[in-house]
Amino acid sequence: MKMELIDQLIESELKEVDDKWPNYHSHHEAYAVIKEEVEELGHDLQSIEMWLANYWQKVKGANGYKYEDLRVIKTKAKEAIKEAVQVYVTALRAERLINKNNK
Numbered sequence: 187m188k189m190e191l192i193d194q195l196i197e198s199e200l201k202e203v204d205d206k207w208p209n210y211h212s213h214h215e216a217y218a219v220i221k222e223e224v225e226e227l228g229h230d231l232q233s234i235e236m237w238l239a240n241y242w243q244k245v246k247g248a249n250g251y252k253y254e255d256l257r258v259i260k261t262k263a264k265e266a267i268k269e270a271v272q273v274y275v276t277a278l279r280a281e282r283l284i285n286k287n288n289k
Contacts, residue, residue: 216280
């Protein structure tokens, strides 16, 4: 994957978040938001692991409907990408507090 595409996703998400909410008021607030995004990313990754295990069981057994497993893996992977971008953006916004305090 080209890093330029990831940078575009980040810039788009950053603009959207900045348009909706002011920057954090404290590092406590920033931590809470970052933690929430990390937890959401973790849930998506756990779901991918579960569906991958289901898929593997069907592959080993050479039976079963495998398309549903792959469809969910793809959906959850897209959601994980979104959450990973949000983790980056929330951390980037937290850095603003440091830069603001160092002026």
